[in-house]
Amino acid sequence: MDDFFTTSVLVATAAAAIRLATPYLLAALGETIGQRSGVLNLGVDGVMLLSAFFAYWTVLSTGNLWLAVLVALLVGLIMGVIYAVITVFFEATQGISGIGIFIFGLGFSDLMFRQQVGTPKPVPRLPSINIPFLADLPYVGEPLFQRSLMTYLAFGLVPLTVVLLNKTTFGLNVRAVGENPQAADSLGVSVERTRFAAIMIGNAFAGLAGAALVLQLGIFQPNLTQGMGFIAVALVYFGAWRPWGVMGGALLYGVVNATVLQWKALGIIPVSISDLAGMAPAILTIGALILLARRVHAPAALTKPFSRH
Amino acid sequence: MKTKMRFTARLFAVLGAFALLATACGGDDDTPEAGGALTVAIVAPSASDDLAFTQSMVDAVNALDREITLSITDGTFIVEEAAAAIRGYAEDGINVVIAHGTQYGASLAEIAPDFPDTTFIWGTATDTQGLDNVFAYHPAADQGGYVNGVMAAAISTTGVIGVVGPIEAGDAVAYINGFVEGAEAGGATVNVTYTGSFGDVALAAEAAEAHITNNVDVLTGTAQMVVGAVGVAVSNDVPWFGTQANQTSLAPNLVVASQVYHWEVVLEEMLALRDSGTKGGQAFELNMANGGLVIEFNDGYSLPADVKAAAEAAIAEKSAG
Amino acid sequence: MIDKLLGALVPLTAAAVAFALGAIMLVALGANPFEGLQALFDGAFGSGDRLAATAVRATPLILVGAGITIAFRTSVINIGGESQIIAGALLSTIAALSFPGLTPYLLVPLVLLAGFIGGGIAGAIPGALKAYASVNEILSTIMLNLIMVQFMNYLLRGPLIDPYELEAGTRIPQTERLSDNASLPTLIDGTRLHLGVPIAVAAAVAAYFLLWRTPVGFRLRAVGHSPKAARAAGINVKGNITLALGLSGALAGLAGAILVFGSQGQRMVTDGSAAGFTGNAGFNGIVAALFGGLHPLWTVPSAFLFGALLTGATQLQRVLQVPASLAVALNGIIVIFVISSSRVRVRLKKLLENSSLLNKPDQEETTEAT
16 A cells, blocks of 8 residues: 555556546536536437547548547537437437437447458557646646646636536526526527537537547547446536536546556455456445535426427 | 327338348358368457457468358357357358357357257367367467566566456466466566456556556556557557467567467367367367467567577477476 | 328338438448348348247347336436346346255246346435435446446356356356256247246236336326426325336346346356346347337337347348448437437428418417427
8 A cells, every 4th residue: 555655656646537537527528518408418428439430540541630639529510410400309308319329329430440440550649748837846747737638628628618608698598498498498599509509519529538538548449438428427417517516526537447447556456356446436426426415406407308389 | 108109009010011021032041061161150259350369260260271161250249149140150051160259158058959060169168068069279378478477577677567457267367377477487576457348448558557657667468458558558668468369560669479379270170170070079278389379579579689588498398388 | 191191101211211321331331231131130030949039139128128118207217227137137146056956936936036136226226316315317327337247247256156167267257057947948949938038028018007007106107297296295206216216127137137047058157348248238128118109018019129130130240241330330320210200200290280371370389490
């Protein structure tokens, strides 16, 4: 245990936590926006897989990381349009249409990977960008200021999302539509357009999350996300639909995961209970939520399709 | 609610009609011929080009010195689906069905007796469950693990080596135990992390990162998720030892050597037995002595001559048994 | 009139479009789409044995789907099917390992009961967390899915592992061959049709009766319609929410037991992932329930068709050498189209009615959404 509580290990674990949290945070922030407008998207994992594959394929073909991020964003937007049409226009049952997107994303990304790539080929990974001066700070320098652009983007989007939701007209519309679409409609807010936009933004974020994951790893494999998208959805509930809360959840998840891995590497967690240790992030997330028990207020219209009769 | 039922009823009617129509236009299957040429099928849990477990078997069958018509069903990690595929191939009259996954064994025990003329080849496993048309194979992965471990300890400057494993089972645990033995014999400390999954690439990468934090300067691992760990090795300029297949393409400058499974060595024996009338009932081990396990060095990595010599000595030791 | 026409046309179109997309994918892969579709149906229905295999494959879907309908009627979302299946399978395996000598007439019901209880606990936990600790069930069920997989790996690698594996050193994470007294009897010789199939159908029927013919079901549905009104009427909302998820989980757990004891190998084995054991039944069951209009009885044929899709896909992969993931992607497309189509009918009808009412301006409602 003493091995763990050395500066370098603790700092590195913190850095790993933030790195791990990045894709979860991006996807969860997007889902937050969508859910505030009243739409549940359980297909986040599928969107992440699709965008991750296309981002990977882009880098493989062109070598351009930033183009790949753009492609991933585009894939997210396209899936957003599709999901918005299904949910808003066709008023499909949201829990299940999301699962459909997940199944499709899982299968299609796998299929495309097998057909177009086959043997895994590594690609260049996201470079760490050191923020001058801040990166040299003791203790916090490495974890906070020596990360990749996607990480800075993810954490930077947290206050931006807060501003979007609370200080813009669009955000007001989103919240209104999520709480009481009938009232919003009667006040002239287009429920459909607002939800459409919210879903597109949400899925675009999920696209970025997929890019963050695959470009961090430098390789794609079928089912790369291994359920990450679902955990991101869970984190929205954990964060009570507030961006800072969601960030807290993603960080908690990252910290626990990073710590468990470090303890396994140091032998603090013996191999015999290796699987039990793997439960820790999930158990702690639920535990934290129980302890923090507060009356959380879900968007009242969440999962209810809006129709004007 | 009623309208939903009506709608669903119509949907079923439509799909049911399709079903009847299509079944009516059934086609027929080819039956293969005997003698020399064989029809072979592989059922495997991961992709044929995963640079690991499944790829090794596909490469092996393609390397066989006879005419083979090969069919592959890969990515079947769902055991019941694999069982259906195995049974399906047997029903189609395929001569040799390779069930390339330990978890398929239980199903095989039910399928094999139904098809006494088909030879089933199952691994990794050490016994044929008493079935006389099943051959079993397993790699003595600890041997190559040992050799890799010896080399790893020799090239490590910090003396700390990291291992990323999936689940403590099967050939994974054999390889890792062998590796630890070889490395510790060379005086190094080995940190082993089992991630708990065969496929979680991101977790493997993070496990490797955790090792790097602890002064690890050589890495190894097994299972198809290691591609994630290899990426981390590349980022940190850390040498990598591979197993199951030749992993040089993942890191051309950093892969030192890979223990490659040459299943064809035992496959040839099994097929020869089949030719002479024995359709199964024997278990085979892939090891260094019979050439089934080969340490393939990467020319792109400059290995000091004394390390190479130590490796060759270890190989000789293991080959002698 | 329009209603009836649309009622037939819309699902037909949805299915056709979905299959057309599948055909396009097949062509893109260099395969003949007609051969592909034929392989799909042949694999599912081509022989008595295949039909039985389809029924067996559909069994967990029926059970999970029926459970989902109970949860949905109570307005809770249960995406913890995977964990509940695993929990039921584990408890039933432990039961069989504990009483191997018991006569089949007692052991089979015992292992099934154990499955029911195991899944029930795995469902009741998120239910209670939601009811008494305000922990959203989507979060807790997702988390529990993760927890259960690890727990399964731990047990099958450790305490429950086949002692032979430890001796031989191969350490395959599976149990020893479970007592034959626990295996589900085959109903038709030469096929794999086992007792689990009628049990699943019976469970779906029971779910229907529960929901619409018993006071318990009435209370569940009341909570689903309006928790406030239900509470005002004196119904224990919290208890019923827990019960709904518990029952939903119990049915999934029963599926888990049937997966183990109806399996060809009579062992519980893991490859480390959830889907390797469950075949994604926890998610596919949700889809099956939806296709059946979230009604327990309709879930049966719907699950059967979905099971056919899954069984046929294996044949598709074998015959055409296309990756299995094509079938997965196709499943997703079908789900999306079918779900979307249920409302299309309503909107199309509105559209048609509005256009034919253009000469009656006074009857104009609020503007049509664009």
